[in-house]
Amino acid sequence: MxxxxxxxxxxxxxxxxxxxxxxxxxxxxxxxxxxxxxxxxxxxxxxxxxxxxxxxxxxxxxxxxxxxxxxxxxxxxxxxxxxxxxxxxxxxxxxxxxxxxxxxxxxPNSSRRYEGVRVCICDLRLAHQPRLAGIKHLNRLENVLARREWQRDDIAEGLLADQQDNLVEATSMNLFWQQNGAVWTPPLEQCGVAGTLREALLSRRHITVASLPLRELHRVEQLWVGNSVQGIWPVVALVTPNGQVQKRWPLPTNDVLQAAGHRLLGVASQHVVSLKQNNEKR
Structure with a gap:
């Protein structure tokens, strides 16, 4: 109990x-x-x-x-x-x-799923600590400090890079992007939280792990942030903390990650049903 x-x-x-x-x-x-x-x-x-x-x-x-x-x-x-x-x-x-x-x-904030979100890049850089990378431990001070960097309600998330300026995650979500028709997510062996939505997508081979240097962000075809609670949010604009637009992306319509997300929701729903059936057998 x-x-x-x-x-x-x-x-x-x-x-x-x-x-x-x-x-x-x-x-x-x-x-x-x-x-x-x-x-x-x-x-x-x-x-x-x-x-x-x-x-x-x-x-x-x-x-x-x-x-x-x-x-x-x-x-x-x-x-x-x-x-x-x-x-x-x-x-x-x-x-x-x-x-x-x-x-x-x-x-859930369903409007963000369908209308897209604006994000900024945080000044804070994540420290490397491989022994703690991936787990969701109780010391989240880096995320707290990063979240202090913007106050605007029209900014949904802040993107976090490591000391080498490689993108890692958002303050409370994982990061996904599309390039050449495939969908990718950053490695988390040095820092960051391995989200359960990310793990599920990886296990079903809907996404692939690759590095994304901060300087290459403007070249990606599509960008998303997501977690198991809110789902997937398409990013439509990269802005400064005060709201100045630096980069825009079109709102995705029939893309790879949305299709993967729909398949994942189907798998998750089946999992809930199987849990109920197992409970009824006890």
Whole structure:
């Protein structure tokens, strides 16, 4: 059962010593659950935290009373910390990991899916730390600082590059682009978060990994940002933080990534159905 309280001496609160997942629920069932669970397991393994059992993780979304009606879409946030204790950075001799979760109603920003978005390039450069690359750990200060760089409501996301000026991701989404008819996404071996939508697209071979230097961004045919909660947003303009347009892209109509996205949604829907069937057999 998830704990509703976080003590002051919790290491996740004190040091960011933990991981989290943000999961889209449809009619009470998680979308891309296998990918979220796998990333959480991988993050706990990297940090050396005992991973909660699958039963404990599934209880975060299977605690409904019979006949309970859920909002059509919700966000489930799962947090796993190392727990309390330890002196300074030293680990407690017998850690007791803490699992917390919360569900909130969610309405996706569908206009951004169909009308496209404007993005800017953040000044902040991501540091390389291969041991933490890909996982969704609790220390997101780089993303927080990057998000402070713009205040305009008409800018949906900020693009992040690394110290070598290679594009990596957006502040809360992964990055995709089309070139010569194929769809690509940056490598994340040095930094960045391996999103579950990105992982699903990679596993189905809808996209390919390749580097994108910042200086080459203006040459790509199409650009998208996306995650498992909001889906895929086509980028129609690159702007400065104060809104000055630097580059425009046409709104895609019948392109490769949208087709891949539709196939992915179909797979995700089938996964939700299979979860319901498995639950009914228990």
């Amino acid at each position: 998830a704990s509703p309280m976080l003590p002051f001496d919790d290491r996740g609160f004190a040091y960011g010593d933990g991981v989290f997942e943000t999961v889209l629920l449809r009619d009470g069932e998680p979308v891309l659950w296998d990918y979220h669970r796998a990333r959480l397991h991988r993050g706990c393994e990297v940090l050396g935290i005992q991973t909660p059992s699958d039963a404990a993780l599934e209880a975060t979304w299977q605690t409904a009373e019979q006949g309970e009606v859920f909002p059509q879409q919700e966000i489930l946030k799962i947090v796993v910390t190392r727990g309390s204790g330890g002196r300074g950075y030293a680990l407690p001799p017998t850690p007791s990991p803490r699992l917390l979760s919360r569900r909130t109603p969610f309405t």
